[in-house]
Amino acid sequence: MATIHDVAKLAGVSIASVSRMLAGENVRSAEAIRQAISDLGYRPNASARGLRLGKHHCIAVIVPDIANPYFAALVRGIEERFMTQGFRIIVASSDEQFSAESELLGNLVDAVDAIAIVPAEEGERTRRLLAALNKPVVLIDRSVGDEPGFDLVNVDNTSGAKAAADYLLSLGHRRIGIISGRQDTVPGRARHQAFLATLAAAGVDVPVEAIKIGEFSRDFGRRAAQELIQQGQIGAAPGAGAAGITALFVANNTMAQGALLALHAAGVSIPRELSFICFDDFDLAELLPAPVTVISRPAIAEGHAAADLLLRRIEHFGSTNQPPLEHKVLPVSLTIRQSCAAPPFN
Amino acid sequence: MATIHDVAKLAGVSIASVSRMLAGENVRSAEAIRQAISDLGYRPNASARGLRLGKHHCIAVIVPDIANPYFAALVRGIEERFMTQGFRIIVASSDEQFSAESELLGNLVDAVDAIAIVPAEEGERTRRLLAALNKPVVLIDRSVGDEPGFDLVNVDNTSGAKAAADYLLSLGHRRIGIISGRQDTVPGRARHQAFLATLAAAGVDVPVEAIKIGEFSRDFGRRAAQELIQQGQIGAAPGAGAAGITALFVANNTMAQGALLALHAAGVSIPRELSFICFDDFDLAELLPAPVTVISRPAIAEGHAAADLLLRRIEHFGSTNQPPLEHKVLPVSLTIRQSCAAPPFN
DNA sequence: ATCGATTCTGAAAACGTTTACAGTATTCAG
DNA sequence: CTGAATACTGTAAACGTTTTCAGAATCGAT
Known part of the structure; x- marks a missing residue:
């Protein structure tokens, strides 16, 4: 795998220039670098970048059951928003089990920058678990305790x-x-x-x-x-x-x-x-x-809303002036088909 | 976030000892280290480890549509196997589109060690795309060209x-x-x-x-x-x-x-x-x-088979004696319900 | 031409790990 | 008690980036 050093050498510049050009800064030998990059098929190493920046550009999405079409659509909505921002997404199912959820979070937490979750349990222990992650979190559909302390998206x-x-x-x-x-x-x-x-x-x-x-x-x-x-x-x-x-x-x-x-x-x-x-x-x-x-x-819209909230929080994470907690409530609608009728003998 | 250095200092040893103890080697001050780790809530940094080892312990799973219950079950099977091996999983849907798939792979390739995929297209360009990744790949359900050059799991x-x-x-x-x-x-x-x-x-x-x-x-x-x-x-x-x-x-x-x-x-x-x-x-x-x-x-079983094939290939990746390509064919079964009957007037 | 301001450059440090290497403590046999 | 073998330890280099800093090139105005 080609590294930034290989690119720099081939283009006859320093690695700093390559890095800068990749970051969109103005560089004199941009064309030579571009050429070298495509010649070598260079792709920046995600781990190195993650290490240096302390960011993974990846978020975890945890739902009770991805096979449920509501959750599938929700995830789709979240993906749509994050993909355009260059984030990767790890989706996992908790099976409605706190223990599974806890284990998942344990495995995922240091690989992601933020978590979108439909918690399996709404109790205090879930709140603590999430708070301990010390990462931006958005709750979807369900809450955790009366004072969750996280952004929340659900429906009416x-x-x-x-x-x-x-x-x-x-x-x-x-x-x-x-x-x-x-x-x-x-x-x-x-x-x-x-x-x-x-x-x-x-x-x-x-x-x-x-x-x-x-x-x-x-x-x-x-x-x-x-x-x-x-x-x-x-x-x-x-x-x-x-x-x-x-x-x-x-x-x-x-x-x-x-x-x-x-x-x-x-x-x-x-x-x-x-x-x-x-x-x-x-x-x-x-x-x-x-x-x-x-x-x-509106599952897709819920996903969008959750992603927006999370992006905002990721942006300000660590800084002192956190945006205030937000609770977004989306409307639902009655879809009338044919399973309801007047009661018999009425 | 606590680093290995903090742990080492608190335990009064060098970072090498901490690393070794984490790797399961024998270390004299194991107990002190364990204590320090739990006091600090230390978790190894995934990026640093990934950088050093050139491994991410993460695999990408790409299916046409995660909302399809067959694919959902398939993914579940893959997950089951990989989770126990300490791997993370990134699932993404290609929407049956080569372009989407190609983009996904581009985004994911340098964050994962291997790819399990139900390709959107079975043509030559998909084969080239996958080959260019230069990572272990297992195809599921569909192939890519007559000589895919990858392990394959499908049904009869x-x-x-x-x-x-x-x-x-x-x-x-x-x-x-x-x-x-x-x-x-x-x-x-x-x-x-x-x-x-x-x-x-x-x-x-x-x-x-x-x-x-x-x-x-x-x-x-x-x-x-x-x-x-x-x-x-x-x-x-x-x-x-x-x-x-x-x-x-x-x-x-x-x-x-x-x-x-x-x-x-x-x-x-x-x-x-x-x-x-x-x-x-x-x-x-x-x-x-x-x-x-x-x-x-047998969607779950297909997932298991695919995961096993992939694990084997990850293990030998880079070495000279690759295991031979394998094509696993699983049996299907006829589930008779009530949508078929003798033809009318017959 | 000269100077100052501006733009760009490269060397080097850092991020948090693993591991080769060389060194020190411990164990064991005699 | 000695020496050799063994078991452990710490230092330092490496992984591939980004970014600071100081310095070099360029530019515009005089």
Whole structure:
């Protein structure tokens, strides 16, 4: 591999000149240097540069699961912004596990200049872990504690859940079930509470049997739906006296997929027997027997916003006048398809 | 950030001893050093180490689209193997574009020790591009030219396509359509030819109107299916004289999703009017109105195989006795669900 | 021509490691 | 206790950059 010394020798200048010309400064023998560089196929050594500058021009992006299309799009958005700035990106999945996340960060921290993360856990230990990195950090989608101390990008979960509730109410539903994610997460809590609060404001109470709370996973989604079915909340004899629910809100896409799996297996007809709505769009949502109505998020835009915040912070890192912490909230939208209808016999 | 010098000073030894102890050699004052390291929270500087050793302990993984669940699983497999070996991984998507891929490689090449890639193009220029990197490379799923000169992992496309054809034949289909990917790719060609050859061997000819060839993309899948519909190949009046196809083979998952979208929009009933089978499993395949029968690939295992090949090559890189080039072919399997049935009126 | 101001140049130091080399302490056999 | 063998140690060089500093070339004005 050719080094800057080889280039300098071939061009008949000092290595300083080569370095300067590469940095865009004015140099008398620019043409000779350019020639030498292309003759030798010289590429600056990243490690040496990183060592000298104390910068790696690389950032770590950690998400719970890169195979989730929401996260995939998010990462794409982050990439788009950083690539143009000459940054490399290391993407890794934490599998929603604090331990995996912690290990990843340990491995990555001294190879990157900053971290964009959708934390697996929102607890204090995550906050400490991130603070200990002593690098610019931007949180996405979830927070860590009440005073995270990092920039944050998320969406208006409250409005989204409210929109879902309003929509179901407007269709005439009064007996509604909900499958929610972990309540120790911001999206879990916000969506859950806003949904229930909106119903309550309309005088609709959700019985505790129709509330399922657990992991944001496909597996839990399936189990929760199975329970609802077994309890007779869903798909019970369609007699007039049925006390089951006529609509179901699921708080994210992976849980929704699991729930749909269970509902399908049980032969529940959507939307005839049950109206179905969930947070987060997903691949093929529109292909299902009843294309699923969803609250969709601007994942790419979230990525852009996160990257912008991080770039700003990288720029000022180390200096005394840090820009103030920023919390960017992006809007969500209701995408109406065909999985919701008026309740039967209403 | 604490350096090795700080540790050495605190422990009262030379930096060489610290380095040696970190490398696992025997050192008299190991305990004092360990203590100093943990007191200072010392972490070796990756750039300095990379500079000195000429190694980065990082590999690049380039796939066409990380959001495709097959590639996501593949990457997961690669990660699993490399993580345990202390390697970092940079994942990037080429979007099936040679230009993007070329740029990515340019940016990444001097930050990594090796490259695992599903090349966007299989042509000569990709081969040259990769060869010019002068690093260990493993190709996955696709090749580059007839004499790639790199290790290669893929699956038995021929058997897979043959299995699909045999299955459709066994159900009694004789008028069969095919949507294939680009024929300048190994999977595109192998699947296409094996499928047609198997049919031909059974005396079944596929008319050219029922053959669509294009990009491995959702968009092309949709367009191809739309064309088939418009041409009256699919969903024509179900009279006895209909000359349309009764079964459709699609050569990968993204095209299949596009085709399903179009079929669904046109109200084609699967498998009543049309049997549907495709290469590659996909998320939610089992949730569709008619769960889709697919040829599935062992993506994780492919990732493992690729990683193993690459590790071996990294180990011997630079030495004179390179291990011989290896081409690993993994088996595929037919996953029967409910999208195929006997043809109508048969 | 001369001078000062300006622009460019190269030598050398630094970044944080690993490792060859030469040297010092320890161990062991006699 | 001696000497040889062994086990460890520290110094210093190297990896390929960027950047400071002092000095050299160029330029413009007189």
